[in-house]
Amino acid sequence: MDEPFGALQGLRVLDLTQALAGPFCTQILADHGAEVIKLEPPESGDMARLSGPFHAADTAHRQSGYFHSINRNKKSIVIDLKQEAGRQIVLDLVPRFEVVVENFRAGVMDKLGLSYERLRERNPRLVYAVIRGFGDRRTGASPYADWPAYDVVAQAMGGMMGVTGADADHPVKVGPGVGDTVPALYLAVGILAAVLRARATGEGQFVDVAMLDAILGVSERIVHQRSFSKVVAEPEGNHHPFIAPFGIFPASDGHVAIACPSDHFFHELCRQLDAADLLDDAGLATLAGRRDNRRRVVEAVGARTARFTKAELTARLGGRVPFGPVYDMDEIGHDPHFAARAMLADIDCPGIPETMQIAGIPIKLTATPGRVVHRGPGQGEHTDTVLRQAGFAASDLAAWRQAGIIK
Structure with missing residues (x-):
């Protein structure tokens, strides 16, 4: 049995989620x-078990890898909810939990x-928490409540894709599945807020996050652009609509991010890039001037950064202006920051002779730190343990397994 740890020890969660959004939460x-x-x-269990990637030796x-990346530290039980006896087991288990989380389409659990x-x-x-594409009717009846949704749908309709890309004619999906993971983050906050209230009052509640709402959030x-300035935002490429320089610039071997929201930073940038002549240009010397001449700023700064490698720019700019090289995963794996912050966590997986890595835990607490304790569970790995701890008899478990109700 795992040793208790962390700020949430004692909180028991029944997780009926699959794919990305729910398990990430x-x-x-x-x-x-x-x-x-x-x-x-x-x-076959959670659909993520079938999605890969799979190690060649396994x-x-x-x-x-997908499953382990979003299901570590959990226990797995298998219960067939299509059978009445399976649903009865869940009803009998519910009093033992403070939280239930699901991300089925609207109405599935009701049926x-x-x-x-x-x-x-x-x-x-009980705190009953859900993620759905368009929310639940209990908190606001969307006309699209019955539509299925995935990450790309949420990014499109939630407004993120409409401001991402080179221009208005070429909207671009954000690479990571933020249409799933951002709602998951919001739901985690909502769950903890509701648990605090339930512990204080004895009353649970329904917690609902729509994927679209989270992306708009x-x-x-x-x-506020549309409301205050009457502007409907469009894709701005890799640069900020109000501030310059503030975006992605070329290096001789890749790209870097530079942000200069003040005259101080811009002046330091020019010194470090041997570009003091830019300060002689009245249209570039001040924050207001750079805002009005953003395209010219981007071109001028890009022409200077392109003369250097990412490593050279890091030596010149790192710590002096807001700056960072655009990394791929190999570069992340070799950067000491991520090791110092324990952001590459090692897990052992059956059938794989080497240690695998998944993303670590971004939330750092000094007194009760989180941990990556173990890999994602095998399907039904803890069915017997959990049900026996809940008071079910071994004879019941044997009968249910024989009937295919549990596994």
Whole structure:
């Protein structure tokens, strides 16, 4: 049994999620000590188990990097919710948990007889949390409530894609699946807020995050731009719509990010790039001038940065102006920052002879730090342990397994 750790030790979460958004949310809780019990269907389990990538040496276990990256620190049980007996097991388990999390399409849990209202009857303190593409009718009835959604849909309709790309004719999807992970972050905050209230009052509640809402939330600039300046924001390429220089610039062997939101930083940038002549240009010497001449600023600074390698620019600019090279994963793997911050976590996976790496824990707490304790669980790895601890008899488990209700 894992030793308790973290700020959330004692919090018990029943996790009915799969794919990315839901598991990413519950992993945040597990990383900080919550006991997260992942309930999977009996066929192939969470769809992430089938998605890969798979290590070339792993021919037997088929350990999915995707699955381990978003399901570490959890336990797995398998219960068939399509069978009445399986649903009854869940109803009997619910009083043992403070939180239930699911990301099914709207109405699925209701049809199974496991709705928030039904579970609340069993546990009035329950915090029932959901991520859906367009939200749940309990908190606001979207006309698209029944539509399925994935990351790319949320990025498109939530406004992020409409301001990302080279120009208005070429919108671009953000690389990582932020349409899933950003809602997951919001939901984790909502869960903890609701748990605090439930512990104080004895009353749980329904917590709902729509993927679209979350993307609009982090794309906040497009809202106030339209309201305050009557401008509908469009893609700006790799540069800021108000400030210059503030964006991505060429190096001789790649690209770097530079941000100079003040005259002080711009003047230092010019000194370090041997470009003091730019300060003699009245249109570039002041913050207001650079705002009005952003294209000229970008071209002038880019012409200077292109003369140097990323390493040379790092030596000249690092620590002097807001600066960073554009890294790929190999460069991240060799940069001492990520080692010092424990952002590359090692896990051991069955069937793989070498240690694998997944992303570490960004939230750092001094007194109760989170941990990456173990890999993602095998499908049904903890079914017997969890159900026996809940008080079910060994004979019941044997009968259920024989009937295919558990695994």
